Amino acid sequence: MSGGGGRVAKRSNLFVLGGLLVALLLAGVVSNFASAHPDGLDSSLREGCVFDADDTIVGGSCPAQQAREHELADSPLADYGVRGVDNEYLSTGLSGVVGVLLTFTVGGGLFWLLRRRSDGGVARSAASGDEADPTPGGADVSATADGRR
Amino acid sequence: MDTLAMHISNGIINGPVAAVFAAFALAVLALCVVRGRQDLDERLAPMAGLVAAFIFAVQMLNFPIFTGAVSGHLLGGALATMLVGPWVGTLCVAVVLIVQALVFGDGGVAMLGLNITNMAVIGTAVAYPLVALLLRLLPRTVSGLAATAVVASVVSVLAAAMGFVVQYWLGGTTDLGSGLVGLAGTMAGVHLLIGVGEGLITATTVVTVAKVRPDLVYALRGRRIVTPDTPQVPAAGGAR
8 A cells, every 4th residue: 555655646746746846837938928018906006197108107196106115126136027137038937936836845845844744654755764855856766665565 | 197107006095994894804814824734735835826926927917808998917816716726826926916006006905905805805715716616506517627727716706896896885985975886896897808818828727737737726526638649538428
């Protein structure tokens, strides 16, 4: 049973890898074709104001007038671009790739640390020592360790 | 103003209300950690990381809304709840919003509690019971699954938008007076359309995962989807 579990875990990791590639493609390439219009929230908050070609408020009154600078507007990745990269496509794409990998690492790492380790996983974890390896890749190690029947 | 701001920016909602929602969001996230741990085994954990990364990617893809110079993007609550369940799903969307606020300057850091409440908490909490109900009522087919995704997405996006309207009513920095009704109407109209877009993306994604690896779809646990490839053995009487 634990062997089957290991195999399933390994297949899952392949699926996750494939999904990650799709996400990288979407954020790295397709993101350049995204609509640049203000989104639903933004446009609702801009209702009542008049904007010029540079997107600056030139008249009227609306909630968006109160918007203030972001605390981290100077972040090297602010506004989904990489500072210092002048090519707009490259800048957006790179920031997307970094964002996907960062989100996966932070999210995946957090969920891996939080995971439940009971129900038969204890012996497997102990055997392959993946307690010391808090990365999603750890499941792979344990899968090869005892994944064959 | 930057054109890529997608969440509540600083200054839109006043400090005290933002702080109250930050405390609320923190409490809900703590509950999600406690309850989510029961779902998180070594198969779900990497999948949940993928769901967060995927939502980040798709949130970059603003799609145009036909009403004019307006766009929308996926919020992700319905998608996350269908793929990894309500507790872990809420955490997935929250991770995305935190990364966006802290690294990409999207959505004020001081507004994080408001954004998490609307998109991660309300978006998921509204979607989950709907998904559970619809999967019970609708036929166990790919179209049933897709319809569930669309309906759950539309309702959850509308609910998230109304969450913002309530927050604006409590602590909006511009006194709209009766204009608040107008804001609610505009938000509802635009987000109805965004919800349809979100529904199409969610349905496509969930159906794809269900075809490749049905065991990785949380909402399908204990259920079987009938696909054209699934050999159908009609039971005596023929009813499903």
